[in-house]
Amino acid sequence: MTETVVHTLLDSARRTPDRLAFRVIERTEEEFALSCADVARLLGETAAGLSAEGLDEGDRIILVLPTSRDFLAVYLGCLHAGVVPIVTAEPTGGSSERYTENLRRLADHAGARRIIAPADLAPALPIPVTTPDDLRGAAPRLDAPRARLEALAHLQATSGSTGVPKLAMVRHGNIVANVRAIAEAIRARPDDSLVSWLPLFHDMGLIGISYALQARIPMVLADPVNFLRNPMSWLRWISRYGGTLSPAPSSAFHICARVARRRPQSDLDLSSWRVALCGAEPVHESTMREFQDTFGPFGLPETTLLPVYGLAESTLAVTISDVDRPYAVDRVDAEAVAAKGHAEPRPADDPRSVAMMCVGPELPGHRLRIVDEDGEPVPERAIGEIEVAGPSVIDGYLPGPEQETNDAFRTPDGYLRTGDLGYRLDGEVYVTGRRKDIVIIAGRNYVPDQLERFVEAVTESPRTPAVVAVGVPDPSLPTEQLHLLLDERLAEEGDRGAVTDRVTRALAEAFGIVGVSFHWIARSKLPRTTSGKIQRHLCRKMIEEQLTAPSGYV
Incomplete structure (x- = not known):
């Protein structure tokens, strides 16, 4: 019988109590080694504390904690007790009133009975707060877990990059299916070790905990603030602890390559790193090439970087590139993509070509198809909507106000409508964007x-993302006009006219696009999700409401 991740953890605590389960690197940079027995004890204490606080199976709580031993204790304790957590980001330097209001709306939507948060946040939060210390002290509860494969494990907020975030209902069975399929796809080894600094309110970070427990491998779990303070700390943890698995978004690889160019590194050994899943945002060929060129001399294997595709509605991963070969790129005709919805191959040196990253085949035990607007499968290289089916795919979203029903979530034959566009080639998937x-x-x-990506190449941008493209209805024509929001660091004020002239000519030549509007904007003013994704619908709204001065954004 297949059991949940919690059952696997407790079995590990019985069989190998002294085996390292987690090395937690907290915000202070202090490191704490936790054995399987340690984690089981923390889980048991929290489960008892939740019961003492009147929280029972099926109750929902919001978790606002940094990456820490407390987080592990509370999250895993909730899973054991059948309490359903919603992990959300901590407040940042922005408006506290806005954060509190967003948290109140989240609590109302989720029907949350409690927030688990540090004591210093309690006065500002909208519903009763329990601290991790409040959950300690009770005798550990080590009875049978209330976790069941069909029961809710947690509610995962979607990214909200194209609209209001929704709460995906992730069940224990979804988690087990996804991490097992990932393990098969990456050819998991018993001597693997996972290194992650990813935010735990993001599925790519949170599911990593379940992967390590299900695979019975050690995990270095670091607070993302440590990465933000010093991005190279990520690679040093891999080097120091011999990490073999370490995922990250494309931007993290770009940042590390930039830092290494400015501050040459030494004493790094990345030869153990065999799988670097790269996803959560569009993957750029230039980023992969730059990272490989920069860290190849430090032993980074050419097969390590693996572009992937995933979404919260499929728990985490949908496709993973082949671990036995370097990442693959398809150069296609930009004009054919726009005019025909077809990825026609082009030579690499053709100025009208764009690079499409291969994200691999669907996970073992899952199904994926590309369909047209009528839901009919399309041939190879034809661009259509990606639909996915399999045991990782969730039932739907938690019902809430102003939300479409889950009837639109799946097709009649059980496929998830992802809203993402892509095409197949030789059995592998290339993602082109969001519908x-x-x-x-x-x-x-x-x-x-x-x-x-095309405009960044034309401007020779040293950073990405540096350009945001949105379409806004043109009141004088039955079509949209292309608006480009350009990072003001791309050029000094006196040079910006020359830059926009160069981009205008290049877009007309490569895509036939004319009448482009340009807006220079400070990076900090671009609306983003909590995981850093650009919210294009809000960028579009900014332009539609004419929030800019005639000279552009400032």
């Missing part, structure tokens, strides 16, 4: 990410 983000100009469909 809701498509810019339609004179009847042609342009994928914003392709336009953004």
Whole structure:
């Protein structure tokens, strides 16, 4: 019988109590080694504390904690007790009133009875707060876990990159299915070790905990603040502890390569790192190449970097690139993509070509298809909507106000409508963008990410993302106009006219796009999700409401 991740943890605590389960690197940079027995004890204490606080199976709580021993104790204790956590980001330096209001709305939507948070946050939060210390002291409860495969494990907020975040209902069975399929796809080894600094309110960070427990391997679990203070600390943890698995978004690879160029590194050994899943945001060929060129001399294998595709509605991963070969790129005709919805191959040196990253085949035990607007499968290289089916796919979203029903979530034959666009080639998937983000100009469909990468190349941008492309209805024509929001660091004020002239000519030549509007904007003013993704719908709203001065954003 298949059991939950909690059952696997307790079995490990019985069989190998002294084996290292987690090395937690907290915000203070202090490190704490936790054995399987330690984690089981923390879990048992928290489960008893939740019961003492009147929280029972099926109750929902919001978890606002940094990456820490407390987080592990509370999250895993909730899973054991059948209490359903919603992990959310801590407040940042922005408006405290806005954070509190967003948390209140989240609590109302989720029906949360309690917030688990540090004591210093309690006065500002909208519903009763329990601290991790309040959950300690009771005798550990080590009775049979209330976790069941069919029961809710947690509610995962979607990214909200194209609209209001929703709460995905992730069940224990979804988690087990996804981490097992990931293990098969990456050819898991018993001597693997996982290194992660990813935020735990993001599925890529949170599911990593379950992967390590299910695979019975040690995990270095670091607070993301440590990465933000010193991005190279990530690679030093891999080097120091011999990490073999370590995922991250594309931007993290870009940042590390930039830092290493400014501050040459030494004493790094990345030869143990065999799987670097790269996802959560569009993956750029230039980023992968730059990272490999920078860290190859430190032993980074050419097969380590693996672009992937995933989404919260499928627990985490949907596709993973082949672990036995370097990442693959398909150069295609930009004009054919826009005009025909077809990825026609082009030579690498053709200025009209764009690079599409291969994200691999679907996970073992899962199904994926590309369909047209009528739901009919399309041939190879034809761009359509990605639909996914399998045991990792969730039932739907927690019902809430102003939300479409879950009837639109799946097709009649059980496939998840992802809203993502892509195509197949030789059995592997290439993701081209989001359906809701498509810019339609004179009847042609342009994928914003392709336009953004193209403009970054034209401007020779040293950073990414530096460009945001959105389509706004043109009141004088039955079409949209392309608006480009440019990071003001791309050029000094006196040079910006020359930059926009160069981009205008390049877009006209490569895509046939004319009448482009440019807006120079400070990076800090771009609306983003809590996980850092650009919210294009809000960028579009900014332009539609004419919040800019005539000279552009300042």
